[in-house]
Amino acid sequence: MLARKVVTRRGRHFRGYFPSRKLRRMVACESLLERDAALLLEVSPGVVSFQEQPAVIQYFDGQSLCDYYPDFEVVLADGSVFHLEVKTTAKLKSRKVATKFAAIATHYQERGLGFRIVTEQELQREPLLSNAQEVDYLMGKTSRPLPSFHELRSDLGADTITFTKAESTLGRDTVLHLIAHGLLGCDLTQPLTGNTLLTIQDGGRDDTVFL
Incomplete structure (x- = not known):
């Protein structure tokens, strides 16, 4: 079950679905880069399953509690689980965005939870x-x-x-x-x-x- 609705009629960016045979359902994606992430998760033999928008995470940004919705939860063949965030390198260069995800990463680390950020450099590398x-x-x-x-x-x-x-x-x-x-x-x-x-x-x- 999604923590929030992903595909809506609002916004100018890509909204669509990736057909997953591994999950036997359509995976909602908010960007072309998220669709590329879903593709690599789909064909990764070590990934047992994955879920888009799996939960709402509350973290402290230094002033107040904030809500964060990870892009994917990934379950691996060894039983480990981590949350995955998909961002462009351009967005991560923003001081505001970088500060936000530094606080989010700290939240996961303090609780012993897995968290990763991937960009187009990992997701769109060839071949x-x-x-x-x-x-x-x-x-x-x-x-x-x-x-x-x-x-x-x-x-x-x-x-x-x-x-x-x-x-x-x-x-x-x-x-x-x-x-x-x-x-x-x-x-x-x-x-x-x-x-x-x-x-x-x-x-x-x-x-x-x-x-």
Whole structure:
């Protein structure tokens, strides 16, 4: 349940939804940068779930109590939880904004809670963003059940294999589908080429978080 309504008819900025297969619902976003964040959370194997506008946080700004609505709550595969704020680097250069988020960060730190701020520098870096867009798109184009480690090893013939060989055996769509679900591990921050090494994840999912 959202702490406040995200998508309204007011304002001149982007308001829209990101279709999440991981959550099986539409995720409300207040900016294109938030949509990019939702995409990276979606394809991060180490992210179990995420929730936009999850709560209202009351923090002390030095003079009074203020309300803060984090953009996302993120639950990781290791059980940890953190709140995520999405801001442009331009906005963070404002003294008023910087002072506000310094107070918010202190609030989280004093309570032992996780808090992160990400900008376009993390969310829109290439080739990660393009790779994430391709993975997300192709995830919806295959209904093949996810195989076990032993089934994958039998299909591929090795625990580590090049992208070209995996693609020739399983098909590109299936390879990207397995990468997105953390069953095949690779570095999506690097270009996906025929020589990219893929590793079958044994004993659990890939804990990678792409932000």
